Amino acid sequence: MPSSEKQNTGRKGEELAVAYLESKGYTILERNYFFERSEVDLVAYEGQKIIFVEVKTRTGDGYGAPEDSITDQKRRNIFKASEAWLYERKMDGAPVRFDVISIRDTKQSAPDIKHFEGAFWYQD
Numbered sequence: 001m002p003s004s005e006k007q008n009t010g011r012k013g014e015e016l017a018v019a020y021l022e023s024k025g026y027t028i029l030e031r032n033y034f035f036e037r038s039e040v041d042l043v044a045y046e047g048q049k050i051i052f053v054e055v056k057t058r059t060g061d062g063y064g065a066p067e068d069s070i071t072d073q074k075r076r077n078i079f080k081a082s083e084a085w086l087y088e089r090k091m092d093g094a095p096v097r098f099d100v101i102s103i104r105d106t107k108q109s110a111p112d113i114k115h116f117e118g119a120f121w122y123q124d
Helices: 003-023 072-088
Strands: 027-035 038-046 049-058 096-104 112-120
Touching: 003 027, 003 038, 003 049, 003 096, 003 112, 027 072, 038 072, 049 072, 072 096
Parallel strands: 049 096
Antiparallel strands: 027 038, 038 049, 096 112
16 A cells, blocks of 8 residues: 555544544544654543544554554554653643454445454553
């Protein structure tokens, strides 16, 4: 998939994820937060917790489930960005959760959205 097509798929997936989370009562605090070379796709607030959300979107089944593509290195990058986000806002120690939203958008039916709450936990 060419880079621009991949970016468009990612943007569409993030739009779907935002709409999904907002429909569930989450407040979106930030999108695409970068710290150095690390990124968090979405930062949300729900039930007294800050939720850091990784969104993975696929348009086909050739590479497996979207959520399976989150590597240990990706998790470390999310942790690094989440720490910076909390530090910048003087929220160190706030309760947090790390979620994954997996989207299959094959264009032949409505997108299949799966939300994995607490998909992974912070590790040093």
